[in-house]
Amino acid sequence: MKKKLTVSIFAILSIANLLHAQADRWQQHVNYKINAALDVTTNIIKGTEELVYTNNSPDTLGKVYFHMYWNAFVPNSAMDIRSRELGKNYLSVRRGAPITSASTMDGKDNVQDWDRRVKDRIQQLKPTEIGYQRISQLLMNGKAQKLVEHETILEVQLTHPIAPKTSVKLALQFEAQVPIQVRRSGRDNAEGVRYSMSQWYPKLVEYDYQGWNTNPYIAREFYGVWGNYDVSIQLNKDYTVAATGVLQNPSLLSNVAGMKSWNFKGNNIHDFVWAADDHFKHLSKEVRKGLTLHVYYKEKTAAEDSAWANVLWAAEKALPYIEKKFGPYPYPQYSFIQGGDGGMEYAMATLLKGPGIGTVFHEWMHNWYQHVLGSNESLYPWMDEGFASFAEDDISFWYEQNIAAQSPYISAAAIKLLQANNEKAKTYLPSIQYGNYGGYLALAKSNLEEPISTHSDHYNTNFAYSSAAYSKGATLLGFLGYVIGDSLRDATLLNYYSIWKFKHPNSNDFFRVAEKTSGIQLQWLKEYWVNSTKSIDYGLNDIQAENNTAIISLQRYGKMPAPIEVLITYKDGSTELHYIPLDLMLANKLDKKTPNRIVHPEWKWVQPTYTFETTKPITALKTIEIDPSQFMPDTNRSNNKLEIPN
Numbered sequence: 001m002k003k004k005l006t007v008s009i010f011a012i013l014s015i016a017n018l019l020h021a022q023a024d025r026w027q028q029h030v031n032y033k034i035n036a037a038l039d040v041t042t043n044i045i046k047g048t049e050e051l052v053y054t055n056n057s058p059d060t061l062g063k064v065y066f067h068m069y070w071n072a073f074v075p076n077s078a079m080d081i082r083s084r085e086l087g088k089n090y091l092s093v094r095r096g097a098p099i100t101s102a103s104t105m106d107g108k109d110n111v112q113d114w115d116r117r118v119k120d121r122i123q124q125l126k127p128t129e130i131g132y133q134r135i136s137q138l139l140m141n142g143k144a145q146k147l148v149e150h151e152t153i154l155e156v157q158l159t160h161p162i163a164p165k166t167s168v169k170l171a172l173q174f175e176a177q178v179p180i181q182v183r184r185s186g187r188d189n190a191e192g193v194r195y196s197m198s199q200w201y202p203k204l205v206e207y208d209y210q211g212w213n214t215n216p217y218i219a220r221e222f223y224g225v226w227g228n229y230d231v232s233i234q235l236n237k238d239y240t241v242a243a244t245g246v247l248q249n250p251s252l253l254s255n256v257a258g259m260k261s262w263n264f265k266g267n268n269i270h271d272f273v274w275a276a277d278d279h280f281k282h283l284s285k286e287v288r289k290g291l292t293l294h295v296y297y298k299e300k301t302a303a304e305d306s307a308w309a310n311v312l313w314a315a316e317k318a319l320p321y322i323e324k325k326f327g328p329y330p331y332p333q334y335s336f337i338q339g340g341d342g343g344m345e346y347a348m349a350t351l352l353k354g355p356g357i358g359t360v361f362h363e364w365m366h367n368w369y370q371h372v373l374g375s376n377e378s379l380y381p382w383m384d385e386g387f388a389s390f391a392e393d394d395i396s397f398w399y400e401q402n403i404a405a406q407s408p409y410i411s412a413a414a415i416k417l418l419q420a421n422n423e424k425a426k427t428y429l430p431s432i433q434y435g436n437y438g439g440y441l442a443l444a445k446s447n448l449e450e451p452i453s454t455h456s457d458h459y460n461t462n463f464a465y466s467s468a469a470y471s472k473g474a475t476l477l478g479f480l481g482y483v484i485g486d487s488l489r490d491a492t493l494l495n496y497y498s499i500w501k502f503k504h505p506n507s508n509d510f511f512r513v514a515e516k517t518s519g520i521q522l523q524w525l526k527e528y529w530v531n532s533t534k535s536i537d538y539g540l541n542d543i544q545a546e547n548n549t550a551i552i553s554l555q556r557y558g559k560m561p562a563p564i565e566v567l568i569t570y571k572d573g574s575t576e577l578h579y580i581p582l583d584l585m586l587a588n589k590l591d592k593k594t595p596n597r598i599v600h601p602e603w604k605w606v607q608p609t610y611t612f613e614t615t616k617p618i619t620a621l622k623t624i625e626i627d628p629s630q631f632m633p634d635t636n637r638s639n640n641k642l643e644i645p646n
């Protein structure tokens with residue numbers, strides 16, 4: 001009893017602290033109550049949707065909008081045209097290198113820049129294979145409203161505007177055909193999962209301080225209104241349903257006329273996914289009080305059984321590490337569900353093609369970045385994909401180094417291979433070991449790069465989008481560790497999560513947290529990295545003997561400035577790390593790992609050259625290397641290192 005009291009006082013105190021730290025930005029709110037029935041023979045789903053929508057903005061709203069995603073899966077839709085147009089671009093290799101004209105392609109090295117899952121498949125869909133979503137009637141507070149269709153966006157012209165700080169009740173009836181799976185959602189995916197039900201219901205468009213986010217669905221990305229979902233799904237009794245939220249009626253599934261009803265509830269989320277199959281296997285474990293993890297997969301071979309069991313095992317083992325590094329997981333449930341066409345994140349759940357552990361960690365981490373922080377992925381895809389990719393690498397590395405070999409679900413041969421890799425990985429340099437630096441550097445050299453502030457639908461190529469959102473976004477966090485120090489970068493990530501959770505942070509919000517956490521000015525980093533395509537290239541210029549020292553001359557060749565570290569190795573085996581801060585930072589990086597580094601005067605960013613002295617004469621020098629950590633994303637490393645001949 002006493003212990004319990006202590007715990008609750010502590011809980012109250014920490015909630016008060018967090019509330020104090022919370023950012024002040026208004027958010028819209030919506031509660032959904034959805035009742036839907038899926039006919040597994042016709043693939044038609046019909047339902048009703050009741051929404052209570054609260055306008056927390058200071059604005060009076062004369063319209064509301066809904067996403068009608070499945071209208072993209074019709075020939076000549078914007079998604080179809082966009083994919084076929086991107087298919088006209090040929091890249092000479094898949095990752096990097098300029099576009100060559102179609103006439104010079106040799107059919108081997110050239111690839112079309114369209115999503116290989118979409119290609120021109122939408123154009124070929126037959127009427128029974130397309131997707132559609134229709135709303136027959138929409139009532140606001142009981143009164144019919146005027147609807148205007150814009151393919152995947154439905155405009156609702158309101159008879160009475162919604163005043164600030166008021167709520168309205170919206171009620172609609174919808175009917176949809178589940179498309180053959182082309183992208184993310186649909187029926188009968190490559191693994192044979194019958195239904196991957198994402199983007200399946202009319203979903204309210206988010207209104208925020210930047211206005212209505214009415215992005216047509218052409219491939220990406222997602223954004224939504226936080227609220228509570230109460231979803232009931234009826235379908236053939238032989239099917240198992242896996243979904244966002246907590247199943248409310250596990251033992252009382254009603255069984256009327258061959259149908260079962262599944263009711264799920266989830267709070268503080270901005271999307272709802274489900275999947276259904278008549279051969280789903282289900283594993284689950286309550287990994288701590290109030291949190292149950294689930295795995296649903298299509299049973300096939302014993303090897304696959306093991307791999308899916310390992311997903312649950314690894315998720316439980318990794319969770320404490322993940323929460324310490326990236327912040328607490330706030331929901332009562334999470335489901336890893338086989339379905340979809342790769343890995344795709346949803347609230348409290350993910351659809352996965354297979355049980356690959358890197359993807360498992362990546363998609364789960366989207367619950368931190370996409371669902372709890374909820375950055376607008378159309379405008380800031382790198383804040384979601386980039387950060388999830390960084391976390392994926394970090395967690396995968398930790399997992400492989402520390403616990404994977406203990407898994408009862410991995411074969412002895414696989415464990416041996418893992419241990420050999422771990423030995424090697426210890427000597428790897430991070431930029432080589434982590435593929436995101438490689439992805440970014442290929443982009444920077446490709447002539448196809450666009451600023452990562454580009455709207456995710458509007459990149460010229462899929463290549464530039466994915467390299468920017470995933471690789472350049474993840475590289476930012478590696479580079480931030482180089483600029484402010486790894487421990488302050490990690491502290492920034494935790495502060496960012498606790499201050500901006502459920503607030504839709506933008507890019508400036510992230511950099512402000514990094515500045516406040518580190519005490520280092522970072523506006524230059526944001527402007528160069530996010531709003532430009534300028535890149536970093538520093539090189540060694542010249543070495544001269546002077547008295548008992550050597551004068552090292554450095555050159556900035558790239559347009560983007562950075563703080564510089566130079567490692568000097570002497571012939572006697574001793575080393576010294578020279579640190580040259582950038583004037584724009586107005587402070588030095590925290591470096592606990594090298595307390596004896598030599599800190600030089602700042603390098604003014606306007607100055608292309610810089611010189612400094614070593615502590616020993618030129619005859620004692622063995623090697624000079626700029627950025628031995630390789631965490632600075634230098635586009636040309638060939639001029640970074642010099643070996644002095646004997």
Ligand SMILES: [Zn+2]
Pocket residue numbers: 362363366384385388
């Ligand atoms: Zn992702």
